[in-house]
Amino acid sequence: MAEAKTRTVSPEARRPLSPHLQIYRPMLTMMMSIVHRVTGIALYVGTLLLAWWLIAAATDARAFDTANSVLTSILGRLVLLGFTWSLFHHLLGGIRHFIWDTGRGMDHPQREYLAQATLIGGLVLTAVVWVVAYMVR
Amino acid sequence: MANDPNSMRTTVRQVRYLGSAKSGTHEAWHMRLTSLALVPLTIAFVWIVLSLVGKDYNTVVKALGSPAIAILMLLFLLTSVYHMMLGMRTIIEDYIHGKHAKTWALVANTFFSICVGLACVYAVLRLSFT
Numbered sequence: 001m002a003e004a005k006t007r008t009v010s011p012e013a014r015r016p017l018s019p020h021l022q023i024y025r026p027m028l029t030m031m032m033s034i035v036h037r038v039t040g041i042a043l044y045v046g047t048l049l050l051a052w053w054l055i056a057a058a059t060d061a062r063a064f065d066t067a068n069s070v071l072t073s074i075l076g077r078l079v080l081l082g083f084t085w086s087l088f089h090h091l092l093g094g095i096r097h098f099i100w101d102t103g104r105g106m107d108h109p110q111r112e113y114l115a116q117a118t119l120i121g122g123l124v125l126t127a128v129v130w131v132v133a134y135m136v137r
Numbered sequence: 138m139a140n141d142p143n144s145m146r147t148t149v150r151q152v153r154y155l156g157s158a159k160s161g162t163h164e165a166w167h168m169r170l171t172s173l174a175l176v177p178l179t180i181a182f183v184w185i186v187l188s189l190v191g192k193d194y195n196t197v198v199k200a201l202g203s204p205a206i207a208i209l210m211l212l213f214l215l216t217s218v219y220h221m222m223l224g225m226r227t228i229i230e231d232y233i234h235g236k237h238a239k240t241w242a243l244v245a246n247t248f249f250s251i252c253v254g255l256a257c258v259y260a261v262l263r264l265s266f267t
Contacts, residue, residue, distance in 0.1 A: 011144055011145055011146055011147050011148070014145065015145060015147070037228060040221070040224050040225075040228075041225070041228070043217075043221065044221045044224070044225055047217070047218070047221065047253045047257070048253065050257060051253050051256045051257045051260070054201070054256075054257050054260035054261060054264075055256060055257075055259075055260045057194075057197055057198055057201060057260065057264060058259075058260040058261075058263040058264050058267075061194040061195075064194045064197070064198075065194065084183075087179060087183070091175070091176065091179050094172045094175070094176070095176065097172070098169075098172070098173070101169065129183060129187065132187055133187055133190045136187065136188075136190055136191065137190050137191035
């Protein structure tokens with residue numbers, strides 16, 4: 001007891017911690033929360049590609065053709081496919097958060113339906129955009 | 138009581154109710170504002186990009202420089218850059234706990250967002266006025 005009294009650890013360090021991710025069984029709503037952040041980070045990095053494309057267009061035809069040939073290569077297309085999915089998934093995730101902001105959709109099973117709708121909606125919108133892109137090309 | 142080294146109170150708890158900081162919620166509110174704006178703006182952005190798929194240099198330059206498209210692009214770019222800066226700030230505050238690492242990560246986030254935003258906006262403006 002005397003030993004405990006002389007310890008001068010900051011109060012924050014001695015407070016109990018709440019259980020974190022590794023404690024819980026993976027669930028869809030939890031995975032969707034993580035994926036929302038991950039897609040946000042992906043879009044953050046992806047702005048570099050958008051900036052490059054816009055700067056190339058503003059520079060000259062040669063710079064634009066270079067950017068275009070990289071972005072339309074197999075690897076470029078895969079990255080842009082991922083970018084498209086991240087964009088739609090994050091967009092629908094944001095709408096899900098707006099629904100929650102009104103106080104609705106937090107109960108079971110509504111939150112599961114919302115998570116499923118976001119997941120499927122993101123994939124469907126990505127597919128639609130890419131089908132249209134190949135059609136108008 | 139407040140200065141007791143064995144107190145379970147945090148430093149925040151010791152100053153709470155002693156006065157108002159009169160700020161603190163504007164980032165959360167701005168996150169909602171930019172999210173709301175980005176719903177139509179993202180659709181517009183995807184529409185613009187889709188309309189330019191496979192087009193040659195002159196067509197793309199002319200389209201991106203036309204007033205309606207340039208204004209939509211500028212709105213989309215400025216809103217999303219601010220949105221992503223706030224989002225990354227939240228992620229850094231949640232996961233990076235080292236005092237110095239956190240501060241520098243926040244600085245890097247702000248610099249990166251402003252640089253990318255400015256570069257994109259400059260490119261669109263240049264396409265509009267040349």
